[in-house]
Amino acid sequence: MTKDISKSKAVLSVALNISVDKVDSSMSLNNTPEWDSLAHMRLILEIEKEKGSKLTPDQVISIVDLESVEATLSKV
Amino acid sequence: MIGQSQSEFTKAIRTKRFDVVNCNWIESYRVTEIWRNDDDVIQNLMLDKKYTNLQWMKRSRVNDKRYTHAIVDREKKKTIGSHKMSISDDGSAGLIIVVHSPRFHGKGVFEEVRAAIIDKFCHHPKIVRFGARVRARNFQSIFNYQKLGFRFVGYQRKCLVNSLTKEHEDIVLFEMLSEDWISARGKND
Numbered sequence: 001m002t003k004d005i006s007k008s009k010a011v012l013s014v015a016l017n018i019s020v021d022k023v024d025s026s027m028s029l030n031n032t033p034e035w036d037s038l039a040h041m042r043l044i045l046e047i048e049k050e051k052g053s054k055l056t057p058d059q060v061i062s063i064v065d066l067e068s069v070e071a072t073l074s075k076v
Numbered sequence: 077m078i079g080q081s082q083s084e085f086t087k088a089i090r091t092k093r094f095d096v097v098n099c100n101w102i103e104s105y106r107v108t109e110i111w112r113n114d115d116d117v118i119q120n121l122m123l124d125k126k127y128t129n130l131q132w133m134k135r136s137r138v139n140d141k142r143y144t145h146a147i148v149d150r151e152k153k154k155t156i157g158s159h160k161m162s163i164s165d166d167g168s169a170g171l172i173i174v175v176h177s178p179r180f181h182g183k184g185v186f187e188e189v190r191a192a193i194i195d196k197f198c199h200h201p202k203i204v205r206f207g208a209r210v211r212a213r214n215f216q217s218i219f220n221y222q223k224l225g226f227r228f229v230g231y232q233r234k235c236l237v238n239s240l241t242k243e244h245e246d247i248v249l250f251e252m253l254s255e256d257w258i259s260a261r262g263k264n265d
Contacts, residue, residue: 029219029222029223030223036182036183036184036219037182037186037215037216037217037219037220038181038182038216039182040215040216040218040219041215041216041219044215045215057212057231057246057248058231060212060215060218060248061218061222061228061248064222
């Protein structure tokens with residue numbers, strides 16, 4: 001699980017263009033200024049790159065915070 | 077809405093950075109010229125790339141159920157995008173926004189302009205809901221609707237043939253009831 005958290009933090013930091021240590025569990029698309037529409041697009045593409053497959057519309061819609069990034073990355 | 081006349085809905089809307097100006101038919105036609113042949117825009121709007129100028133002219137008509145707004149950067153006095161709304165007989169308003177100026181991509185134009193337009197048009201007598209159909213791969217638009225609080229209704233699998241790639245694509249559906257918007261914004265005027 002720790003590995004998943006660090007991976008999801010790394011993915012989010014790349015997409016939002018911020019350092020990993022600034023990524024925290026309270027971050028969501030509603031409360032993070034760096035999380036704009038371009039960052040969101042980068043985030044989905046980063047997750048797809050990590051998973052090696054395209055996300056379904058349900059999965060895309062579910063991605064709203066660090067926890068959901070982690071959940072999507074951990075699903076096989 | 078009671079008390080608001082049709083002319084109320086054709087007045088310019090002022091947001092923090094933009095004047096959102098209601099267009100007449102000719103202006104509505106002209107405001108799309110800059111992106112009419114832009115593959116990315118055409119693809120994201122799920123339009124047929126082969127519209128003729130005459131067809132664009134027909135699509136540009138405006139009346140009390142079809143509105144086009146030019147999004148004008150107040151600082152530079154330059155049009156940076158456009159917003160269209162079509163109201164169907166069942167009271168659903170379909171929404172389209174294009175920000176053609178790359179300078180404003182990812183700069184919150186959608187949220188600022190769309191919120192201001194819905195603030196006004198949620199009081200329109202013919203609108204009970206706002207709806208949007210978005211390409212499932214248009215992640216930026218999906219983000220924008222989620223951020224504005226639109227409800228994810230569902231999606232339609234492989235119901236769109238991409239005009240460029242000819243591949244089947246999914247479409248995501250969002251909606252917002254006028255009453256829910258008013259309630260969420262805490263505005264009852």
